[in-house]
Amino acid sequence: MKILITGGAGFIASHLTDLLLQEGHFVICVDNLITGSLHNIKHHEGNKSFKFIEHDISSHLDYKDKLDFVLHLASPASPVDYMELPIETLEVGSLGTFNALELAKEKGAKFLFASTSEIYGDPLVSPQKEEYFGNVNSIGPRSVYDEAKRFAEATTMAYRRHYGLDTRIIRIFNTYGPRMRKNDGRVVPNFINQALNGNPFTIYGDGRQTRSFCYVSDLVDGIYRAMKSDIHTPINLGNPNEFTMIELAEVVSRIVAIPLEMISKPLPEDDPKQRRPDISKAKKELGWEPVVQLEEGILKTVKWFKDNGK
Numbered sequence: 143m144k145i146l147i148t149g150g151a152g153f154i155a156s157h158l159t160d161l162l163l164q165e166g167h168f169v170i171c172v173d174n175l176i177t178g179s180l181h182n183i184k185h186h187e188g189n190k191s192f193k194f195i196e197h198d199i200s201s202h203l204d205y206k207d208k209l210d211f212v213l214h215l216a217s218p219a220s221p222v223d224y225m226e227l228p229i230e231t232l233e234v235g236s237l238g239t240f241n242a243l244e245l246a247k248e249k250g251a252k253f254l255f256a257s258t259s260e261i262y263g264d265p266l267v268s269p270q271k272e273e274y275f276g277n278v279n280s281i282g283p284r285s286v287y288d289e290a291k292r293f294a295e296a297t298t299m300a301y302r303r304h305y306g307l308d309t310r311i312i313r314i315f316n317t318y319g320p321r322m323r324k325n326d327g328r329v330v331p332n333f334i335n336q337a338l339n340g341n342p343f344t345i346y347g348d349g350r351q352t353r354s355f356c357y358v359s360d361l362v363d364g365i366y367r368a369m370k371s372d373i374h375t376p377i378n379l380g381n382p383n384e385f386t387m388i389e390l391a392e393v394v395s396r397i398v399a400i401p402l403e404m405i406s407k408p409l410p411e412d413d414p415k416q417r418r419p420d421i422s423k424a425k426k427e428l429g430w431e432p433v434v435q436l437e438e439g440i441l442k443t444v445k446w447f448k449d450n451g452k
């Protein structure tokens with residue numbers, strides 16, 4: 143297939159690009175490089191099945207050739223990034239989604255939208271099933287991301303219902319692994335860098351809030367299965383094993399072999415208290431579940447951060 147992927151130089155999309163190329167597809171990577179990096183795709187330089195277009199998908203993209211699939215993954219995704227880039231985040235979720243959908247419509251291509259567990263907000267039920275409508279503060283600092291993604295889900299469904307476009311929606315839960323930016327502000331790169339530099343772990347709030355961390359190779363396997371499926375309603379993709387931030391700090395300190403030292407920082411506004419996917423739908427419909435456990439994934443990520451100058 144000829145597959146266009148927005149945000150292709152980003153953390154998750156660049157791993158997905160690797161998989162798609164391995165599977166024999168032609169990949170057109172579109173990225174404006176505001177949070178993505180050419181380093182993530184430089185190993186494809188000279189590959190005849192790969193093309194990079196530097197472009198902001200929030201503006202119209204004129205693409206002449208045929209396309210079989212459009213994957214819309216572009217967006218700042220770390221809370222630190224999207225709070226620093228609030229307008230760009232709202233634009234890529236709204237204008238960017240329209241542009242990506244229009245491109246798919248024009249080419250008669252299939253479409254996949256990468257949504258997020260953030261659409262559940264600070265959830266009042268756990269684990270979160272796809273049927274849960276969420277608990278989102280529409281005017282809080284995280285709303286630029288949460289509401290943009292919710293709007294994009296609505297737009298994707300409208301193109302399906304109104305134009306008959308063949309669409310899919312995945313909801314990605316916390317994912318980690320090589321190629322995360324060391325300064326992107328998320329908890330896994332923060333803790334690994336703090337451990338490697340001999341600094342204490344910064345624990346926001348009491349550290350008892352939970353997240354469920356999925357290793358990136360598991361995630362992209364799930365995305366590829368969703369692409370090949372006929373499931374058009376949202377599917378959660380994430381690792382259902384839930385950890386507190388203190389437990390995560392313990393795992394990282396064990397792996398880097400340093401004493402566990404922590405300092406407290408204020409909890410960011412509207413920081414979700416718990417997050418854990420119910421993945422029964424992905425298991426049943428895609429035959430998918432994560433296989434990389436946290437210790438193994440953190441070990442690989444630590445190795446990558448060491449090899450890539452922390």
Ligand code: UDP
Nearest residue numbers: 221327328329330332344345346351387413
């Ligand atoms: N967090 C933390 N220390 C850090 C960075 C984040 O305790 O140095 C917490 C943050 O408050 C949140 C969780 O870790 O409860 C996950 O944050 P992240 O930014 O990775 O992603 P989120 O799941 O909030 O989008």
